[in-house]
Amino acid sequence: MIREALPSWLHYYEKDSYHGENSAMPMQDETNDTVCPVARSVDLVGDKWTILIMRELYMGATRFEEMQIQTAATPQMLTSRLKALEANGLVERRPYNEKPLRYEYLLTDKGWDFYPVIYALRAWGEKWCKNPDEGLAVHFVHRACGHDVGVASVCPHCGDPVERKDLEAVISNRFLGERESRREAFKRK
Amino acid sequence: MIREALPSWLHYYEKDSYHGENSAMPMQDETNDTVCPVARSVDLVGDKWTILIMRELYMGATRFEEMQIQTAATPQMLTSRLKALEANGLVERRPYNEKPLRYEYLLTDKGWDFYPVIYALRAWGEKWCKNPDEGLAVHFVHRACGHDVGVASVCPHCGDPVERKDLEAVISNRFLGERESRREAFKRK
DNA sequence: ATATTAACTATGAAAATCATAGCGTCAATT
DNA sequence: AATTGACGCTATGATTTTCATAGTTAATAT
The missing domain is CATH 1.10.10.10 (Winged helix-like DNA-binding domain superfamily/Winged helix DNA-binding domain)
Incomplete structure (x- = not known):
């Protein structure tokens, strides 16, 4: 059934x-x-x-x-x-x-x-759901110019609209650690 | 309780x-x-x-x-x-x-x-969830230049990133009609 | 008196989700 | 040869959430 x-x-x-x-x-x-x-x-x-x-x-x-x-x-x-x-x-x-x-x-x-939807959720979360001491969970660097785009959809340095494929993702240590410890917890289960 | x-x-x-x-x-x-x-x-x-x-x-x-x-x-x-x-x-x-x-x-x-999230959902829906004969449910016109921005987040005419407040929404007749008939159905209930 | 508007609340039935466990196939280890 | 470990799932009963339908309340309009 x-x-x-x-x-x-x-x-x-x-x-x-x-x-x-x-x-x-x-x-x-x-x-x-x-x-x-x-x-x-x-x-x-x-x-x-x-x-x-x-x-x-x-x-x-x-x-x-x-x-x-x-x-x-x-x-x-x-x-x-x-x-x-x-x-x-x-x-x-x-x-x-x-x-x-x-x-x-x-x-x-x-x-x-569909990526822009997730990107927009991220931007909103980074702006409105954050403790003061926290940095970004993931940094996106515009490959073309080497600058961090922050949470913008247009590169603040060169002004081009950016798509996911133009960006290099740099995951913060805190986020990496969190993800790794979930893996460990799962294996220990 | x-x-x-x-x-x-x-x-x-x-x-x-x-x-x-x-x-x-x-x-x-x-x-x-x-x-x-x-x-x-x-x-x-x-x-x-x-x-x-x-x-x-x-x-x-x-x-x-x-x-x-x-x-x-x-x-x-x-x-x-x-x-x-x-x-x-x-x-x-x-x-x-x-x-x-x-x-x-x-x-x-x-x-x-939070608007960018909804806007991104709209763009995706307009691109991927549409029958060939359907036009846009809502047209957004860039007030600054008078051009329809389509589904873009950067005005295709003047190149500026657009925010909701810069846009004039023009709801299609089909969408308007649909909304009106929901109202009527509700009253008839 | 009665009807209408509009923001809700009530309640039981139905559906979705959760927690926990287990299955099946294969390779590597004991 | 038997056991262990991987890994993509399935099974099942209890719990939580949602749905469908109806009703309440306060005030004005008829």
Whole structure:
């Protein structure tokens, strides 16, 4: 007996059954009851676990276990969200090992394109959810000019709008340490 | 008997009990177990209803009923999320009428500052969740130069990074119609 | 008196999530 | 040969959250 693990509002569209720039959009069905792009996005990614998983993917994690460790999601949450992300075309699942069969998860173009949302969440969190003594969790350096862009979306030094691919991420020691200790705690369990 | 309506992971910080740029940040308690700004943001706004409510506030809605109509949230969801948004300093509740006592909800600076997240969700939705025949749900026109910025965060005409306050929103007829018919359906109920 | 407006509250049923444990396949170690 | 460890998951019952539907309250308008 299969237990449905996905919340019903978090839509899940089979590949190639929809139109849109990259074929992953609801057609005229009842779920598509709004033209609001925010509501449509939220229908695909509007929950905590999905957002944290996307963050991990941008952090470079590709494996189930690492995502489980860093997001603290239960395996069910992870499975259901990854399935939805795959069905919705943000993520691709691919075997990296044949025996035993093991999979990794990779961002698609559509998934990479979602990055500005995470970047904006980061900027807001860095500005409004911080103790005075804390530095940035991750520094982004504009490769073209070598300057730290802070939390801006336009390089404060050369004025160009920056995309993730133009930036070098430098993870703070505190954040690195935190991530490492989660790994250790998981192994000790 | 009070029934807790907020999911336990959606944090709720009493005013002035925390530090941060505008006093709304967890201190050293157990919930603040990460320096990741994305995780911290998600702890305050990482759910569907909160995002839709924020969207409505940016659309200009200030009233409980209008938000209920446009988000399709039940009154409980709305109440709990608005309380959290207020406690977390993104929204202010203010009486607009004394007898009977009626409240409206207004964005604070912290709430306005969240706009880039919604804008990024919009851009992604407009690019990836759209049928070919659909135009933009909302056009944003750069007041300074009179040009439509499309989905960009930098005006394609004058090259300036744009903020919400620099933009004139022009809601499409389709979106307007949809919103009006939700209102009618609600009244008929 | 009755209806209407608008911001909510109440309650039981349904759904989603959590906590904890376990499975299956393989390779390496004892 | 048996055990241990990796690692991507699945199973299950208890708990928490949400949904659907209805109702309350205070005041004005009819």
